[in-house]
Amino acid sequence: xxxxxxxxxxxxxxxxxxxxxxxxxxxxxxxxxxxxxxxxxxxxxxxxxxxxxxxxxxxxxxxxxxxxxxxxxxxxxxxxxxxxxxxxxxxxxxxxxxxxxxxxxxxxxxxxxxxxxxxxxxxxxxxxxxxxxxxxxxxxxxxxxxxxxxxxxxxxxxxxxxxxxxxxxxxxxxxxxxxxxxxxxxxxxxxxxxxxxxxxxxxxxxxxxxxxxxxxxxxxxxxxxxxxxxxxxxxxxxxxxxxxxxxxxxxxxxxxxxxxxxxxxxxxxxxxxxxxxxxxxxxxxxxxxxxxxxxxxxxxxxxxxxxxxxxxxxxxxxxxxxxxxxxxxxxxxxxxx
Numbered sequence: 001x002x003x004x005x006x007x008x009x010x011x012x013x014x015x016x017x018x019x020x021x022x023x024x025x026x027x028x029x030x031x032x033x034x035x036x037x038x039x040x041x042x043x044x045x046x047x048x049x050x051x052x053x054x055x056x057x058x059x060x061x062x063x064x065x066x067x068x069x070x071x072x073x074x075x076x077x078x079x080x081x082x083x084x085x086x087x088x089x090x091x092x093x094x095x096x097x098x099x100x101x102x103x104x105x106x107x108x109x110x111x112x113x114x115x116x117x118x119x120x121x122x123x124x125x126x127x128x129x130x131x132x133x134x135x136x137x138x139x140x141x142x143x144x145x146x147x148x149x150x151x152x153x154x155x156x157x158x159x160x161x162x163x164x165x166x167x168x169x170x171x172x173x174x175x176x177x178x179x180x181x182x183x184x185x186x187x188x189x190x191x192x193x194x195x196x197x198x199x200x201x202x203x204x205x206x207x208x209x210x211x212x213x214x215x216x217x218x219x220x221x222x223x224x225x226x227x228x229x230x231x232x233x234x235x236x237x238x239x240x241x242x243x244x245x246x247x248x249x250x251x252x253x254x255x256x257x258x259x260x261x262x263x264x265x266x267x268x269x270x271x272x273x274x275x276x277x278x279x280x281x282x283x284x285x286x287x288x289x290x291x292x293x294x295x296x297x298x299x300x301x302x303x304x305x306x307x308x309x310x311x312x313x314x315x316x317x318x319x320x321x322x323x324x325x326x327x328x329x330x331x332x333x334x335x336x337x
Contacts, residue, residue, distance in 0.1 A: 011049050015040045064093065068122045082295050082299060086302035101188050103126040107129050119309050162323065163192055163195055173288070173329070178337035185250050227253055237268060237269050242333065245275075246273055255271065266334035289332075
């Protein structure tokens with residue numbers, strides 16, 4: 001017999017027990033004497049029986065699958081890897097999807113995950129889908145938000161980086177190296193991005209440094225836009241000595257654009273910001289940047305979603321876990337004192 005044509009009745013008949021006994025054995029709902037356990041297991045192996053997981057998930061209303069939506073596969077690659085590793089150890093598989101900083105696409109992806117009956121969702125949201133997230137929670141499906149805070153959803157579980165603290169470290173270091181003409185490249189227009197930018201301006205004010213709004217860029221998420229902004233800054237290097245970026249993709253594309261134009265980092269212009277672990281060694285000049293503690297973030301996300309799946313009474317309650325990040329000092333910021 002082929003595994004997919006063998007039924008639980010065939011297993012029960014060969015093992016000499018009832019179908020109910022086989023069902024309980026498969027679902028670990030009872031402990032059986034060793035002779036019965038051996039008979040059932042031998043029957044399963046000899047018949048090459050494969051349980052119908054779809055039928056079992058329908059019966060138990062559980063799929064052991066977690067859905068994950070992030071806005072950028074590159075920026076979130078390390079966190080995704082850790083989430084997948086931790087959830088696997090809990091017995092869960094993952095479905096990963098990339099919204100590409102598109103809130104409409106994010107909404108469609110959320111719908112798709114619900115159709116696939118995931119047990120829970122981990123979401124780094126682009127925003128504008130709060131009502132849909134509330135509806136999903138209303139259906140009893142837990143959602144954990146990470147890396148991005150939604151102002152209109154305060155009563156949610158969040159896993160966040162200490163954004164203000166990170167920006168302060170970056171700007172204070174840049175100033176200590178003599179930089180006053182600083183460009184700033186923001187990410188998507190949402191709370192965390194705006195919070196970081198506010199802290200940037202606050203630190204400048206504390207040091208009586210004049211703002212340069214001409215070189216403050218908003219909603220720079222796609223590669224074409226990053227290249228456009230990079231070229232604009234590089235066209236005015238007499239007015240800008242240092243660039244602060246807010247994600248690893250921006251750093252990589254800015255450096256590539258500079259190199260294509262025959263400019264060197266940090267000889268021609270300095271750069272720092274929020275980067276990736278690999279930026280310590282990837283470029284000729286190791287990049288001075290904030291590096292997320294992706295293992296801690298991934299572990300916290302995984303443990304929180306498992307906690308909510310196991311205790312849905314905790315859903316709808318505010319909780320914020322803030323994670324420290326590393327500030328790595330490389331060679332991409334020139335001392336111009």
